[in-house]
Amino acid sequence: MKKTINSKLMFKAAKKVIPGGVNSPVRSFDAVGSSPVFIKKAKGSYLFDEDGNKYIDYINSFGPLIFGHSNKEISNAAIKAIDKGTTFGACHKNEVKLAELIKNKIPSMEMTRLTSSGTEATMSAIRLARAFTNKDKIIKFEGCYHGHVDDLLVQAGSGLTTFGSPSSPGIPKDSTKNTIIAEFNNLNQLKKIFSKNKNKIAAIILEPVPANMGVVLPRKNYLNELIKLAHSNKSLVIFDEVISGFRISIGGAQEYYKVRPDITCIGKIIGGGFPIGAFGGKKEIMSILSPSGPVYHAGTLSGNPVAVAAGIKTIELLEKKEKRIYSDIEEKALYIKTELEKLQINSIKINQIGSLLTLFMTKDSTVDNYKDVLKCDNKIYGKFFNNLIKLGIMIPPSQFEAMFISDSHSRNDIMNTVKGFKKAIKSLGLK
Numbered sequence: 001m002k003k004t005i006n007s008k009l010m011f012k013a014a015k016k017v018i019p020g021g022v023n024s025p026v027r028s029f030d031a032v033g034s035s036p037v038f039i040k041k042a043k044g045s046y047l048f049d050e051d052g053n054k055y056i057d058y059i060n061s062f063g064p065l066i067f068g069h070s071n072k073e074i075s076n077a078a079i080k081a082i083d084k085g086t087t088f089g090a091c092h093k094n095e096v097k098l099a100e101l102i103k104n105k106i107p108s109m110e111m112t113r114l115t116s117s118g119t120e121a122t123m124s125a126i127r128l129a130r131a132f133t134n135k136d137k138i139i140k141f142e143g144c145y146h147g148h149v150d151d152l153l154v155q156a157g158s159g160l161t162t163f164g165s166p167s168s169p170g171i172p173k174d175s176t177k178n179t180i181i182a183e184f185n186n187l188n189q190l191k192k193i194f195s196k197n198k199n200k201i202a203a204i205i206l207e208p209v210p211a212n213m214g215v216v217l218p219r220k221n222y223l224n225e226l227i228k229l230a231h232s233n234k235s236l237v238i239f240d241e242v243i244s245g246f247r248i249s250i251g252g253a254q255e256y257y258k259v260r261p262d263i264t265c266i267g268k269i270i271g272g273g274f275p276i277g278a279f280g281g282k283k284e285i286m287s288i289l290s291p292s293g294p295v296y297h298a299g300t301l302s303g304n305p306v307a308v309a310a311g312i313k314t315i316e317l318l319e320k321k322e323k324r325i326y327s328d329i330e331e332k333a334l335y336i337k338t339e340l341e342k343l344q345i346n347s348i349k350i351n352q353i354g355s356l357l358t359l360f361m362t363k364d365s366t367v368d369n370y371k372d373v374l375k376c377d378n379k380i381y382g383k384f385f386n387n388l389i390k391l392g393i394m395i396p397p398s399q400f401e402a403m404f405i406s407d408s409h410s411r412n413d414i415m416n417t418v419k420g421f422k423k424a425i426k427s428l429g430l431k
């Protein structure tokens with residue numbers, strides 16, 4: 001039995017002063033019927049908790065840590081930056097360098113604005129798209145997450161053009177009346193939405209590879225056709241690559257699938273573990289931002305020198321190791337997938353792309369959209385999670401999050417993970 005007393009006591013104290021005891025809901029382990037472990041430190045592929053337990057970490061802080069925890073070179077870059085001042089409220093050289101690096105790797109981001117979070121990036125991208133097209137409506141997909149922006153916190157609702165009702169209290173209906181919900185991977189439905197809303201749709205926003213309902217892959221040509229459809233209706237396409245950017249390949253999902261959105265949002269990896277976000281796109285679109293245009297966007301800590309330094313170092317390391325790292329992390333994810341598929345368990349379906357994967361607890365043969373995802377058995381996932389915790393393996397505490405493989409996961413970690421998965425699956429009696 002693992003010792004958990006310290007985490008339990010800390011959680012008890014946390015609940016008195018922090019709502020639900022957490023600063024972001026998924027951390028509560030509610031979705032897996034458990035209570036959270038408190039992390040004392042993290043290094044490489046491992047988390048160490050306050051009770052002295054060690055875990056192979058696949059949460060990866062939900063995406064930023066492609067080199068694992070506390071990478072020396074990235075930490076050193078941040079420390080060096082701190083020594084020169086933690087924030088200036090003024091221009092500095094490295095902001096330009098980061099924007100150039102981003103443009104170099106993601107050419108559709110001809111110009112980039114930095115923010116302090118992915119949420120700010122999507123919020124601003126939507127404002128920008130609405131202003132540029134002079135239209136109000138946006139299309140978002142069920143199960144895609146774009147941060148906690150009012151207009152985008154809508155997901156439920158079946159039917160063809162279900163106008164979003166907010167999925168959180170506190171969001172006025174007026175905020176979501178211009179948000180149209182669509183089903184991912186369903187092009188016909190999208191066509192119908194466009195023909196019902198002629199000249200009203202500013203943009204489609206999507207995760208090109210959704211990873212916030214578990215990993216779901218776009219069907220062949222789907223992204224291409226979606227962009228064509230939007231453009232033929234004079235609407236913009238916003239790729240939310242906050243997870244997929246610099247993750248699926250160095251140039252993100254748009255490089256992987258050879259498509260070009262109008263606006264892209266990134267975050268996570270480009271901050272090297274520090275708070276960051278960015279949105280960028282065509283020059284003519286980005287140029288309407290204040291002060292070169294009328295659309296307002298700002299931020300006290302936008303372009304923060306510490307986050308920017310860590311981000312630059314991360315991208316430079318990725319660039320230097322590109323050939324090896326992306327095939328390496330993919331190989332590790334594929335190994336886990338193939339080893340588990342050999343067991344021929346009918347009630348687990350694995351979606352994987354690059355270093356992202358999700359084990360869906362479902363008997364369906366494909367998981368292609370949110371409706372498929374909702375058919376998964378959360379109880380079984382919760383038991384699976386808790387079995388793994390006991391074995392020192394930390395997968396995401398929800399069926400709806402992706403597992404992230406980082407460069408720091410060793411062959412040994414991966415072998416032990418497969419062993420642990422097999423054991424956990426066996427004790428669940430899954431067939």
Ligand SMILES: *Cc1c(COP(=O)(O)O)cnc(C)c1O
Binds near residue numbers: 148277
């Ligand atoms: C994490 C995430 C966001 C929000 O980023 P924050 O930094 O948490 O605000 C937006 N979009 C996607 C796809 C994400 O995964």
